[in-house]
Amino acid sequence: MVAVYPGSFDPITYGHLDIITRASKFVDTLVVAVLNNSAKSPMFSVEERIVMLKKTCADLGLKNIKFTDFSGLLIDFAKEISANVIIRGLRAVTDFEYEFQMALTNRSLNSSVETLFISTSTQYLYLSSSVVKEVAILGGDISFMVPAIVGDEIKKKLEKIKREA
Numbered sequence: 580m581v582a583v584y585p586g587s588f589d590p591i592t593y594g595h596l597d598i599i600t601r602a603s604k605f606v607d608t609l610v611v612a613v614l615n616n617s618a619k620s621p622m623f624s625v626e627e628r629i630v631m632l633k634k635t636c637a638d639l640g641l642k643n644i645k646f647t648d649f650s651g652l653l654i655d656f657a658k659e660i661s662a663n664v665i666i667r668g669l670r671a672v673t674d675f676e677y678e679f680q681m682a683l684t685n686r687s688l689n690s691s692v693e694t695l696f697i698s699t700s701t702q703y704l705y706l707s708s709s710v711v712k713e714v715a716i717l718g719g720d721i722s723f724m725v726p727a728i729v730g731d732e733i734k735k736k737l738e739k740i741k742r743e744a
């Protein structure tokens with residue numbers, strides 16, 4: 580089974596890693612796909628996000644994972660890589676409506692691709708990339724939210740932004 584786990588991953592958090600680790604156990608290949616979305620103004624470029632994803636997954640010894648970016652419709656990308664499953668993490672009830680809408684839209688576009696939801700581990704229920712960035716910008720501790728290499732990259736990025744301001 581080939582599955583795709585799409586997202587912004589700006590940057591990857593322990594919440595995403597939890598989903599990747601658990602999904603990788605029941606699929607043959609998991610393609611972690613970073614959305615190339617020019618409408619958003621991200622902290623990290625797509626390339627930087629993929630490097631961080633690769634490093635953190637390599638540190639966990641996960642082997643059946645591939646990394647790439649995509650643009651356009653997710654369902655078209657899934658077809659392109661022959662994925663028959665889309666993996667999404669569900670944190671709280673608030674995620675449900677949005678996720679359900681996406682899953683139904685994707686199914687209406689191509690019914691041969693199923694969306695599978697994995698419930699987030701309780702310690703990551705509140706976590707999002709925006710929360711991580713906000714806490715980091717305000718000088719708080721993010722070491723329990725993101726792997727050390729991601730924390731270092733955020734620190735570097737914030738220093739660069741400060742220098743250039």
Ligand code: COA
Nearest residue numbers: 585586587588594595614652653668681684706707708709
């Ligand atoms: N742990 C921690 N955080 C999580 C998480 C988890 N398990 N699951 C989601 N999140 C967070 C992300 O960090 C992100 O936080 P942010 O908003 O603070 O940056 C937020 O939840 C959104 O999740 P993300 O996984 O990045 O999804 P997204 O909403 O940015 O993108 C796509 C979802 C890429 C699947 C969707 O936009 C897409 O398919 N786009 C392509 C266009 C398309 O096909 N559209 C039709 C389908 S409706």
